[in-house]
Amino acid sequence: MVTAPANPKNNAPRQASLEVFHLIQQFLYREARLLDEQRYDDWFQLMDEEFTYWVPVPQARYRRDKKGTYERDRMAHFDDSLAELKLRASRWKQRTAWSEDPPTRNIHYISNIEVEPSEGENDWLVRSVAISLRNRNEDEEDWLGGRRIDLIRQTPEGLRLVRREVFIAQTVFLSKNFNTFI
Amino acid sequence: MVETFQRENNLAASDLDFHQLVDVEAGWIDRRIFWNTDIYQLELERIFARCWCFVGHESQFIEPGDFLTTYIGQDAVIVAKDRKGEVNVFLNSCTHRGNRVCFAETGTARQFTCNFHGWAFGLDGGLVSIHEEEHYSGCANFDKSKLGLHRARTESYKGLIFATFDPKAPSLNEYLGDYRYYLDVLLDNDPGGTEFLEGNVKSRLRSNWKFAAENFVGDAYHAGWTHASAAAAIFGRGVKVNPEKSFQASVNGHGTEFGLDLIGNAMALGEPEVVDYLKENEARFAERLGKLRAKMVGSMSSANVFPNLAYLPGLNTWRTWLPKGAHEIELNTWVLVNRDAPKSLKEAYRRGISRTFSPTGMFESDDGENWEHCTHSNAGVVTRRQKLHYGLGLDSAIDHEEFPGKIHRVQLNDANQRAFYKRWADLMSASDWSSLDNN
Numbered sequence: 001m002v003t004a005p006a007n008p009k010n011n012a013p014r015q016a017s018l019e020v021f022h023l024i025q026q027f028l029y030r031e032a033r034l035l036d037e038q039r040y041d042d043w044f045q046l047m048d049e050e051f052t053y054w055v056p057v058p059q060a061r062y063r064r065d066k067k068g069t070y071e072r073d074r075m076a077h078f079d080d081s082l083a084e085l086k087l088r089a090s091r092w093k094q095r096t097a098w099s100e101d102p103p104t105r106n107i108h109y110i111s112n113i114e115v116e117p118s119e120g121e122n123d124w125l126v127r128s129v130a131i132s133l134r135n136r137n138e139d140e141e142d143w144l145g146g147r148r149i150d151l152i153r154q155t156p157e158g159l160r161l162v163r164r165e166v167f168i169a170q171t172v173f174l175s176k177n178f179n180t181f182i
Numbered sequence: 183m184v185e186t187f188q189r190e191n192n193l194a195a196s197d198l199d200f201h202q203l204v205d206v207e208a209g210w211i212d213r214r215i216f217w218n219t220d221i222y223q224l225e226l227e228r229i230f231a232r233c234w235c236f237v238g239h240e241s242q243f244i245e246p247g248d249f250l251t252t253y254i255g256q257d258a259v260i261v262a263k264d265r266k267g268e269v270n271v272f273l274n275s276c277t278h279r280g281n282r283v284c285f286a287e288t289g290t291a292r293q294f295t296c297n298f299h300g301w302a303f304g305l306d307g308g309l310v311s312i313h314e315e316e317h318y319s320g321c322a323n324f325d326k327s328k329l330g331l332h333r334a335r336t337e338s339y340k341g342l343i344f345a346t347f348d349p350k351a352p353s354l355n356e357y358l359g360d361y362r363y364y365l366d367v368l369l370d371n372d373p374g375g376t377e378f379l380e381g382n383v384k385s386r387l388r389s390n391w392k393f394a395a396e397n398f399v400g401d402a403y404h405a406g407w408t409h410a411s412a413a414a415a416i417f418g419r420g421v422k423v424n425p426e427k428s429f430q431a432s433v434n435g436h437g438t439e440f441g442l443d444l445i446g447n448a449m450a451l452g453e454p455e456v457v458d459y460l461k462e463n464e465a466r467f468a469e470r471l472g473k474l475r476a477k478m479v480g481s482m483s484s485a486n487v488f489p490n491l492a493y494l495p496g497l498n499t500w501r502t503w504l505p506k507g508a509h510e511i512e513l514n515t516w517v518l519v520n521r522d523a524p525k526s527l528k529e530a531y532r533r534g535i536s537r538t539f540s541p542t543g544m545f546e547s548d549d550g551e552n553w554e555h556c557t558h559s560n561a562g563v564v565t566r567r568q569k570l571h572y573g574l575g576l577d578s579a580i581d582h583e584e585f586p587g588k589i590h591r592v593q594l595n596d597a598n599q600r601a602f603y604k605r606w607a608d609l610m611s612a613s614d615w616s617s618l619d620n621n
């Protein structure tokens with residue numbers, strides 16, 4: 001998954017140029033800001049039609065355990081297609097979403113960006129760390145950190161997210177809810 | 183096991199008149215029960231250390247050594263299957279200095295070894311070995327057979343495993359009583375029985391545990407307003423309850439409010455396969471449950487088994503409200519499915535429940551908001567002098583030819599909540615099980 005395929009033309013491994021890295025970094029920052037501004041329709045514009053979003057629930061297991069911290073078939077916080085994500089977001093837009101009014105103040109902080117080639121000629125495997133800070137009402141503050149692995153595609157219309165996996169660190173989710181994406 | 187100390191009897195709250203705090207005849211509840219830490223400590227003593235508490239599903243224990251860690255009240259416990267096939271429940275706290283002996287939430291183990299001095303306990307909680315045992319060769323009161331981890335009584339009902347630390351508690355069957363009729367709606371509608379899907383979701387809410395429990399035992403009323411936005415997103419319209427054909431039923435503080443619409447809850451999953459499954463199998467359900475009960479399998483409904491196990495038919499989320507102090511709970515959730523159901527149906531439940539009843543879900547998000555602020559408003563001393571109204575449906579009791587327990591017409595009702603608090607007050611006032619009326 002992370003080994004760089006050889007470039008057939010010159011046999012050198014494909015590498016992200018500074019320009020590509022810069023484009024991807026700006027793409028991730030913009031995407032994070034759209035979430036902060038709760039502009040979900042604009043956020044969804046950044047997704048490929050086939051976008052999948054997986055945020056597994058980690059389990060604290062012994063190192064010797066055959067099963068790992070994160071597993072595919074377990075209960076997940078998100079295991080969604082684009083249409084399913086749109087359904088979730090559509091609730092936040094309802095006038096009757098009482099607890100969203102006044103709105104949550106969101107800050108998504110993105111760092112530790114690494115860009116590696118992926119199998120598709122126009123695809124990049126992008127790792128990053130995301131931290132979501134939410135403040136609500138008078139004194140409610142919730143933090144959630146996760147390591148992300150994205151598949152990002154260069155298209156004529158610009159960059160598009162094809163897949164995102166977020167490996168959060170909390171086994172017990174230390175908040176009452178999660179009313180954004182990460 | 184070494185002898186344990188007698189239960190505490192000097193708790194400050196033990197002199198309170200709990201039947202006055204929860205006036206179920208008139209329908210008023212004193213808010214101090216949601217806030218006072220003295221009352222909470224007595225709840226740990228008289229509710230959680232006394233009742234049968236849910237600890238797991240048999241499907242979580244396939245092989246010997248399979249274990250999970252959870253809580254009974256705030257007592258950390260290990261639930262483990264031994265080589266004889268028995269599931270044991272015992273304290274997760276070393277008999278030497280009290281350290282936790284298992285830090286994994288689940289897995290497979292041969293024994294549980296304390297990190298502190300290497301005392302190792304078997305799958306039944308017994309002390310198996312200790313590090314450098316020779317130091318104890320001259321120690322007169324060192325007897326390994328008496329230094330096992332303190333065990334709870336364990337019994338199961340159709341796949342659900344419960345445990346109690348009270349040797350005087352009635353049997354689980356007696357404890358559940360006629361509520362088993364309602365449990366069977368989900369636990370026994372299919373000959374293959376049930377299982378939990380892999381994994382569970384845990385989250386923290388700054389709520390008193392009773393606000394969560396009372397919400398599931400009988401608050402159909404909140405659905406139409408609290409969950410209006412989720413309903414609008416999923417159905418394009420609001421939640422409507424049928425006042426004619428809906429009921430509340432309660433037994434020993436356990437309770438369920440329900441319609442007879444077969445698919446009302448299941449619709450909220452947004453997974454057509456689940457709704458189709460219920461419709462196609464209604465006649466099969468009826469063979470086991472009878473025609474009337476078969477209509478409850480996925481109907482608009484909710485339920486809470488006293489004190490802190492709750493579930494939603496149709497959505498199939500099962501959950502415990504683990505108390506973490508007077509003002510905080512840890513919500514643990516699982517998804518229950520019929521073991522013989524097709525894989526695609528199980529997958530539909532898994533994904534559907536994540537979108538609806540999980541911390542990221544469209545329904546659960548709003549519930550937590552309400553319970554937290556119902557709890558924390560009581561920090562105000564004048565605020566908590568103001569009683570809360572629980573008077574809806576005071577005159578709605580009926581006799582029903584089929585349904586067991588205390589039945590009230592119309593699921594929009596505070597009847598089950600009053601019954602929950604009646605049981606709560608009975609337990610809080612009783613010095614032990616013998617003075618409790620188990621009906």
Ligand SMILES: [Fe+2]
Binds near residue numbers: 405408409545549
């Ligand atoms: Fe609710």
